[in-house]
Amino acid sequence: MKKNTNKVSIIMGSQSDFSTLKHTIKVLKILSISHEVKIVSAHRTPKRMFQYASNAEKNNISIIIAGAGGSAHLPGMIAALTRIPVIGVPIESKKLKGLDSLLSIVQMPKGIPVATVAIGKDGAINAGLLAASILSIFNTKIRKNLIKWRSSQTKSVKKKPS
Numbered sequence: 412m413k414k415n416t417n418k419v420s421i422i423m424g425s426q427s428d429f430s431t432l433k434h435t436i437k438v439l440k441i442l443s444i445s446h447e448v449k450i451v452s453a454h455r456t457p458k459r460m461f462q463y464a465s466n467a468e469k470n471n472i473s474i475i476i477a478g479a480g481g482s483a484h485l486p487g488m489i490a491a492l493t494r495i496p497v498i499g500v501p502i503e504s505k506k507l508k509g510l511d512s513l514l515s516i517v518q519m520p521k522g523i524p525v526a527t528v529a530i531g532k533d534g535a536i537n538a539g540l541l542a543a544s545i546l547s548i549f550n551t552k553i554r555k556n557l558i559k560w561r562s563s564q565t566k567s568v569k570k571k572p573s
């Protein structure tokens with residue numbers, strides 16, 4: 412049995428995706444979830460992608476969050492190479508506003524699932540929260556932090572608009 416470290420691995424296809432994925436990192440930091448961040452591209456660094464995915468289990472990664480834009484093959488390819496759950500974050504592309512990224516990530520054929528979140532910042536935040544939610548099943552500290560975060564979100568919603 413591998414050691415359960417509850418480590419989340421955040422990968423992105425390009426440096427240009429960081430301005431979106433930084434929101435995932437912020438969520439994981441708030442919830443005190445250990446994580447690593449890397450650039451791995453399905454198209455530009457295919458060997459790096461293969462090596463990363465092949466070693467993910469050995470590196471005690473519990474969940475992979477993969478952000479990519481355009482012809483966004485990264486999350487699906489990673490999911491094909493490892494049994495570790497993959498959450499895909501569609502990056503908002505310039506020409507098609509991320510619809511290309513969303514459809515590339517969400518329309519996986521049966522057999523290899525990718526949990527897909529919304530395009531851009533909202534999706535990046537939700538990817539972190541979804542990872543926390545999954546890890547909270549087994550980890551009491553993460554569960555407590557997530558419950559606290561949800562409760563403060565609820566409290567922050569005003570009863571009337573101003």
Ligand code: RP5
Pocket residue numbers: 423424425426427428452454478479480481502
């Ligand atoms: C994808 O191509 C990346 O995920 C990025 O969203 C998109 C554009 O990359 P750059 O040209 O900005 O490096 O692989």
